Amino acid sequence: xxxxxxxxxxxxxxxxxxxxxxxxxxxxxxxxxxxxxxxxxxxxxxxxxxxxxxxxxxxxxxxxxxxxxxxxxxxxxxxxxxxxxxxxxxxxxxxxxxxxxxxxxxxxxxxxxx
Amino acid sequence: xxxxxxxxxxxxxxxxxxxxxxxxxxxxxxxxxxxxxxxxxxxxxxxxxxxxxxxxxxxxxxxxxxxxxxxxxxxxxxxxxxxxxxxxxxxxxxxxxxxxxxxxxxxxxxxxxxx
Numbered sequence: 001x002x003x004x005x006x007x008x009x010x011x012x013x014x015x016x017x018x019x020x021x022x023x024x025x026x027x028x029x030x031x032x033x034x035x036x037x038x039x040x041x042x043x044x045x046x047x048x049x050x051x052x053x054x055x056x057x058x059x060x061x062x063x064x065x066x067x068x069x070x071x072x073x074x075x076x077x078x079x080x081x082x083x084x085x086x087x088x089x090x091x092x093x094x095x096x097x098x099x100x101x102x103x104x105x106x107x108x109x110x111x112x113x114x
Numbered sequence: 115x116x117x118x119x120x121x122x123x124x125x126x127x128x129x130x131x132x133x134x135x136x137x138x139x140x141x142x143x144x145x146x147x148x149x150x151x152x153x154x155x156x157x158x159x160x161x162x163x164x165x166x167x168x169x170x171x172x173x174x175x176x177x178x179x180x181x182x183x184x185x186x187x188x189x190x191x192x193x194x195x196x197x198x199x200x201x202x203x204x205x206x207x208x209x210x211x212x213x214x215x216x217x218x219x220x221x222x223x224x225x226x227x228x229x
Contacts, residue, residue: 033216033217035217035219040123041221042118042120042205042220042221042222043159043205043207043219044219045216045218048216058216090159092159102161102164103161103217105151105158107158108157108159110157
């Protein structure tokens with residue numbers, strides 16, 4: 001089954017404790033992205049990757065890191081989480097360069113930073 | 115820069131009636147794509163429909179249609195014959211041509227279908 005998986009699905013942590021949210025897709029997609037969703041703001045892109053070892057900032061990259069060492073994986077790293085990073089996070093993937101390439105979203109990771 | 119505006123934070127519709135969710139956009143890109151996603155209370159993002167800026171006809175997918183008015187920069191979603199399962203948050207989004215990597219989302223509309 002074609003899918004994007006994220007782990008963990010739920011995470012409660014404390015300020016400053018480094019964490020990683022994993023994302024993996026089995027569709028051989030070139031493009032992968034991370035978004036955060038906050039009430040009243042919709043989804044905002046954090047980082048995206050066009051292929052292995054190619055990443056770029058989205059609209060809200062501060063406080064986050066990413067890496068793309070393998071095509072299927074695109075982990076999101078919070079080196080020193082803060083309460084304002086409490087949010088619902090989505091990983092997404094898509095293929096090719098044409099506009100009409102549906103982004104497949106993972107199930108989401110709900111992060112709470114105390 | 116791109117911007118998506120959804121001016122209806124919440125809407126109610128009676129079951130079996132049609133409903134229109136508004137979306138306006140702003141972009142300087144000559145070519146772009148417009149998307150609608152559904153997010154039920156379970157949280158997942160479900161792709162509904164896509165419209166390309168150069169498509170001559172409005173997109174349709176089953177009970178969903180996209181009323182695309184390029185000159186007015188609007189891309190409203192029309193759901194015909196609403197069902198209880200249509201109750202969800204709906205997001206309009208756009209991407210510049212050749213950049214499926216980057217979607218810009220609106221703030222969403224919470225639709226509630228009443229029995």
